[in-house]
Amino acid sequence: MSVVKHIQAAVNISLTKIFNQPFTEKDYQINQIKEDFKGDYSIVLFSLLKKTGLSPKELGDKLVDYLKRDYQNLFSGFELIKGFLNVEINDVFWLEILPAASNENFGSQQPSGRKSMVEYASPNTNKPLHLGHLRNIFLGWSVAEILKANGNEVFKTCIVNDRGIHICKSMIAWLRFGGGETPQSSGIKGDHLVGKYYVKFNEIYKAQIADLEQGGMSTPEAEKEAPIMLEAQQMLLDWETGKPDIIELWKKMNGWVYAGFDETYKQTGSDFDKTYYESETYLLGKEIVQMGLDKGVFYKKQDGSVWIDLTAEGLDEKLVLRKDGTSVYITQDIGLALQKYQQFGIDENIYVIGDEQNYHMKVLKLICQKLNIPNADNIFHLSYGMVELPSGKMKSREGTVVDADDMISEMISTAEKHTTALGKTAGFNEEELKALFHTLGLGAMKFYLLRVDPKKRMIFNPEESIDFHGFTGPFIQYTHARIKSIIRKAGEIPPLASCTQPLLPQEKTLAITIEQFPVVVQQSAAELNPSFLANYIYQLAKQFNSFYTDLSVLNAESEEKKILRLHFSVITAQVLKKGLNLLGISAPERM
């Protein structure tokens, strides 16, 4: 039970006794106290004045009488300022937290029996991953870990968009202009190679449009008639009819892309329990449409197309099956939603997808609910904002897309530069150094992308790049490494004895923050928002650094304090490490 809950219980019971009517924590608020005031937590009395008919002073005095009398173990001090009853928590209470916090499961919950699926990454196979994908991947991975910490069984999944006109564009360009180039022959990573031909396609396409316009054709007409586009469309038809040489080419080029993606995933430390391919799922959902028709959820227009009317929900009419009977994007999503449930028995189904699909996801959920797909109420869209450049959106046409692989290697070499400049890595062998640079580079990048509220779009400045000081991953990693250094020097750490000297402010601050860790983990899970955790571990690291500067651990003023501070150190390191890990970031022992 958290400190706040203890305070609430004490206040509820006292108020109920005093006024002879029930009170709950909903009747008032408890805040952590601001720095300049004395005490640890503040009970805000204003909202109680009406119900009790007393002035802040009268109510405060009365409440203090009861709390003082009945809860002397919990409270060690009171101060009433205006309508704020500031309470100080007994040192004993904070000390009691330490053993529980030392447990390596601190912050995690008991198994909940809930099964969650987190779908993330979900790339197209026509070009390499970019910075936006990284935000997606880091979010998805982290949320999955956070849900695990909350006791859920989690399945990470990825739906690969491996079919459609976009991949045909790369294919046709490669066929016409590739000269048999392969990743092996060119030394280019597979996804980049395929991306190169996607770009090539667009160049040719643009040139052909210009030519046609020269010949007097209108722009829309030219866009339709450009030979290379016609070829790509023909190829899509051939793919759909299963023409062997097209299928073979498609498999070959997608294979290159997968090998490339796998390498990137490996670099980022992400993985999936189950990968779905659209080429295998795009036909799903047709039966469901029939079922929906029977139920009257959908209706058929005269031309044979099938629709759902969502105008009552404030949305539009939405097509779910074309007049020629083929499925559209949402059809397969409905099918896949059901399949996910059937295969994994999931209680909740989370989609990490950019906010440009907010509408689509709203529609998807509504349709699933209307069709009574099990647990459709627990379809959640973890919607995140675009990553933009100071100049605006990333545009592939203008070559301003920040490539994921470039970004990663740049971060790693920046980490190397910083580390080398500081010259603290005596005793590292080459392999350890390499691992360290990777840990720090990725840590900086992940933290940078995860510390921001997912739903907000964020601006990435390539010029200033990602920092290693201040509110960053390496700052926290550094704090962790410094603590570990102390612990190594301390040797065997004696168990916590009784503490006779009062807690110093720097010690108490740590205790208060550490105590909140499980609540933060729960909150991050409930809101599907890792940024809470990022902010939290930053705050803890900062507080520890002050503690570290102001107080000595190994040369503490007494043996008792030394042991106490060692325990604080061990626990802080553990919480920092666990917090970082939940963000997908490793905590180095030395740096």
Next chain:
RNA sequence: GGUCCGGUAGCUCAGCUGGAUAGAGCAUCAGCCUUCUAAGCUGAGGGUCAUUGGUUCGAAUCCAAUCCGGAUCACCA
């Protein structure tokens, strides 16, 4: 145009289930390494919380309107 999201320091972001004097980092300036790793610590300057009105004892936070920015409203995915 309809719907949805956002607007907080020069820049990037917290705070938004209403509470005390709106906080961090970066950048700028001034200090701190004979003592556990200075990727650190301490301090200073920097704000019309987009605007206006409303609700309230109390509003950055809730409501309404307006302005600005973005997304979306395909027989694309």
